[in-house]
Amino acid sequence: ALISMRQLLDHAAEHGYGVPAFNVNNLEQMRAIMEAADETDSPVIVQASAGARKYAGAPFLRHLILAAVEEFPHIPVVMHQDHGTSPAVCQRSIQLGFSSVMMDGSLKEDGKTPADYAYNVEVTRRTVEMAHACGVSVEGELGCLGSLETGMAGEEDGVGAEGKLDHDQLLTDPEEAAEFVKATQVDALAIAIGTSHGAYKFTKPPTGDTLSIQRIKEIHARIPETHLVMHGSSSVPQEWLEVINEFGGAIPETYGVPVEEIVEGIRHGVRKVNIDTDLRLASTGAVRRFLAQNPAEFDPRKFLKVSTAAMKDVCKARYEAFGTAGQA
Numbered sequence: 001a002l003i004s005m006r007q008l009l010d011h012a013a014e015h016g017y018g019v020p021a022f023n024v025n026n027l028e029q030m031r032a033i034m035e036a037a038d039e040t041d042s043p044v045i046v047q048a049s050a051g052a053r054k055y056a057g058a059p060f061l062r063h064l065i066l067a068a069v070e071e072f073p074h075i076p077v078v079m080h081q082d083h084g085t086s087p088a089v090c091q092r093s094i095q096l097g098f099s100s101v102m103m104d105g106s107l108k109e110d111g112k113t114p115a116d117y118a119y120n121v122e123v124t125r126r127t128v129e130m131a132h133a134c135g136v137s138v139e140g141e142l143g144c145l146g147s148l149e150t151g152m153a154g155e156e157d158g159v160g161a162e163g164k165l166d167h168d169q170l171l172t173d174p175e176e177a178a179e180f181v182k183a184t185q186v187d188a189l190a191i192a193i194g195t196s197h198g199a200y201k202f203t204k205p206p207t208g209d210t211l212s213i214q215r216i217k218e219i220h221a222r223i224p225e226t227h228l229v230m231h232g233s234s235s236v237p238q239e240w241l242e243v244i245n246e247f248g249g250a251i252p253e254t255y256g257v258p259v260e261e262i263v264e265g266i267r268h269g270v271r272k273v274n275i276d277t278d279l280r281l282a283s284t285g286a287v288r289r290f291l292a293q294n295p296a297e298f299d300p301r302k303f304l305k306v307s308t309a310a311m312k313d314v315c316k317a318r319y320e321a322f323g324t325a326g327q328a
C-alpha cells in the first residue's frame with residue numbers, strides 16, 4: 001500500500017531503524033528494490049529525481065511505482081520526489097500522486113546556486129502548507145552537500161551546487177536546524193555532513209574529518225524528534241569497482257560512505273538514507289561482466305536479468321544493515 005513518508009519514518013523512529021531510499025529510473029531498479037523488500041519483509045521508499053522523469057517520462061515513472069504497489073500489496077511503499085527545486089515542481093508531483101516530496105531549498109531554482117536561509121525557509125514553508133493539506137509529507141534540506149576536503153559538490157552533471165562551497169555551508173548548524181524545522185514544519189530534514197552525490201565522494205576512506213557523524217549526533221541532540229535524512233549515502237562497493245574495471249571500465253580510485261558509519265547515524269536519528277550510485281555501479285558491473293563473458297548473447301533480457309540480481313543484492317544488504325528488514 002502507498003503510505004506517506006511521515007507514517008513510515010515515525011514507525012522507524014519508534015523502532016530504531018533506518019530506511020534506504022533508492023532512486024528509480026527503470027523497471028529493473030523497481031523490480032530489484034521490491035523483490036529485495038519482499039524477501040526481507042521491508043518497507044520501501046522509492047524516489048524519483050527530475051533526471052528520472054526526463055529519462056522515463058512522468059507517466060511511465062508514476063505507473064512503475066503504482067505497479068510495484070499493485071504487485072506487492074503487503075509492502076508499505078512511499079512514493080517520494082527527490083530534490084524538488086521549487087514549490088511548483090512539488091505541487092506537480094503531488095498532483096501525480098506522490099505521497100512525499102523533497103523541497104530542496106538549499107539551492108536556488110536552478111539547482112546549482114546555493115540559496116540563503118530566508119529563501120530556503122520561505123519555499124519550504126509554502127511547500128509544507130500545500131503538501132500537508134493533501135496528506136503528503138515534505139523533506140527539507142539545510143546545508144549544502146559537498147566534500148569537506150575540496151568544498152565541491154562533486155557530480156559534474158547531476159544534482160548539486162556549482163563552484164566551491166564555504167566550510168560553514170558544508171556542515172548543517174544544529175541551532176539553525178532547530179530554527180528551520182520550527183519555521184517550516186518539515187517532516188524530515190536532510191543535513192550536510194560531508195557527503196556528496198555520485199561515486200566520487202572521498203579520495204581515501206573517510207575519517208571523522210571528512211565525514212562528520214559527530215555532526216549528526218549534535219543535530220539529533222538538539223532536535224531529537226526530527227527525522228534526519230542522509231543524502232549521498234552510497235557506499236561505493238570496492239568489489240563492484242573491481243568488476244567494472246576488470247571488464248573494460250575505467251573508474252579511478254574512490255570511496256563512499258561505509259555502511260557501519262550509516263548504521264551509527266541511524267543510532268542518532270537518521271531515518272532515511274538516500275542511495276542511487278550503488279545500484280548504478282552494481283548494474284554496470286553485472287552488465288559489463290555478462291557481456292564480456294557471453295559475447296554471442298544479444299537478448300537484452302539476459303543482461304538486464306543479471307543487472308537486476310546485482311542491484312537486488314545491494315538492496316537486501318542495506319535493508320538488513322539498516323534494520324529495515326522485518327519491519328514491513
Ligand code: G3H
Nearest residue numbers: 049051052158159197276
Ligand atoms: O540526487 C541525486 C540522485 O542520484 C539522482 O540523480 O539526477 O542523475 O537522476 P539524477
Ligand code: 13P
Nearest residue numbers: 198232233234274276277
Ligand atoms: P548517492 O549518489 O550517494 O547514491 O546519493 C543519492 C542521493 O542522495 C539522492 O538524493
Ligand code: NA
Nearest residue numbers: 081082083102
Ligand atoms: Na529526497
Ligand code: ZN
Nearest residue numbers: 197231232274
Ligand atoms: Zn540527494
